[in-house]
Amino acid sequence: MDFGFDKRTEELREALLDFMDGHVRPAEAVFDEQLAQLDDRWAWDSVPVLGELRAEARRRGLWNLFLPGEEGAGLTNLQYAALAEISGRSIRLAPAAMNCAAPDTGNMEVLSLVGTEEQKTQWLEPLLSAEIRSSFAMTEPAVASSDATNIETAIVRDGDDYVLNGRKWWITGAMNPNAKIFIVMGKTDPTADRHRQQSMILVERDTPGLTIHRGMTVLGYDDHDHGGHAELSFDDVRVPASNLLGGEGDGFAVAQARLGPGRIHHCMRAIGLAERAIELMCARADERIAFGKPLAEQGVIRDWIAESRVRIEQLRLLVLKTAWLMDTVGNKGAHTEIQAIKIATPATVEWILDKAIQTHGAGGLSQDFPLAQMIAGIRTLRFADGPDEVHKNALARTELRRQAAARAGR
Structure with a gap:
């Protein structure tokens, strides 16, 4: 079993990590400052620093990575999953900088899948160029x-x-x-x-x-x-x-086709967000003193950090397996795994964010750290693209049928 990424994915990962460290992360505070100065607070994509990031992303070939085929970067789900995770570490800015932000991603996929040539010319092309x-x-x-x-x-x-x-x-x-x-x-x-x-x-x-x-x-x-x-x-x-x-009459089928890739995108970005939360939690634990020693030396904090690492590694393997199945047997063949990651990801990442907030004390609830906004966004994922209960019900139904078939075949 090979757990390594192919050459193209490794090259894109290296380019994206450099882009994140050298451009995206330093721009986060600038983005907030410029956004606060806009006359229309909703027009976030007109912030100057975002335009600069987009130009740099295009220059580096980090553009429309989510879209397969000639209209996009031509990546598989497995290849893009590794990149989506990295972008999730700056979830508000990095996906938008690379024109990989929802809901445009799903809409571009729909237009690419079922749009007429006229519809593609009028709407898909300006979306692909972020106009x-x-x-x-x-x-x-x-x-x-x-x-x-x-x-x-x-x-x-x-x-x-x-x-x-x-x-x-x-x-x-x-x-x-x-x-x-x-x-x-x-x-x-x-x-x-x-x-x-x-x-x-x-x-x-x-x-x-x-x-x-x-x-x-x-x-x-x-x-x-x-x-x-x-x-x-x-x-x-x-x-x-x-x-x-x-x-x-095609609307329901098109919606399901739209949601499959979207779920994998959300899950991989959420893993990146969780990695950012662990990074913040460890930094806070190292620098904060309570009862005469750093938080990093407190047993309960170490338990949270260890458990966070275990949980995120488990989740990543499940998400990458799902991406691989989508590439090899199609979305229908990977349906059970898609449901599984949709159930597991928000709950796992929400748990990690909760511990990161607790490690930060009252500051974790404030605007001085990104954790409160992060957990609000992750809590939303338990509804977006279908609530947990719908996916659990369908997954259980499939498992019951599979087990019944196995018993009948003995």
Whole structure:
């Protein structure tokens, strides 16, 4: 069994580590300062230092690494997983600097997968060059959106147009005025099979009838440093029929195709974030004195540090195995492992962040360290791309079937 990375991955890792140490980490404080000076606090991607980082990332070949094929960097899931982890160590800045930040990544994948040539020219190309941003509008306040078949937003054909009516919330990035295009999921045929009722369609930001009502907060954070999360409504929003992504009834399948790679991206970045938390925890433990000796010499702190290392190493192996399976047997063949990492990653990283916060004392709860914002973001992952309970239920069902089949075959 070979646990090493291939030559190209090692070369990209080396380039990315150098980029992180020499450019991204030193720019974090500058980014915050410049963001605070903006007239529109939601327009985070207009911060000058981000433009400088993007130019440097492109110069180094660290651009659109998430996207396979000719439109992106052509990396496998396993190759990109190693890079996504590194970017997660500066999760607010590094993915955006390399044009590898959600929700644009998933939207670009959808456009690449099912977009027409006209749609790719109009929307995918400017997204690939980071000229614009985008949002993915699926979750709704009136229904349990963990079951995507519940989605109620209506997409009704009317001649050469579709007309949309409905309400969405938690639409990431939508507060940013540069989010020029929305991929909207709704129902085109409520009478069809429950997995063939949904469709996806492109809606431009300035389309009449589309109203952005407010930004949502996550445990008190408005996340303006990556465009916030908006509640918005569609009231007789009319768009050309040519804006449909794929065919009518393809929305659920496209959503699942979008979420598979997104889950692996989130998980690898979260591992990088956990590594940053361990780094901060160890530094704090070394420098802080309590009851006559450094925290690093206190048994309970050492237990936390050791347990954090064990847990993150276990998680990394599971995530890399999942990436390898996605490359070798496809997303469907790796479905169980994808569910497993979606369950395990937020819980594991949340535990590590909790111990890092505790090691920092009251400072860990404050704005003086990034840990409080980190744990708010990781807690969100227990809902994003499907809540823990949905994945556990499906994983258990699969395991029960597998075990029953094994007993029957004896």
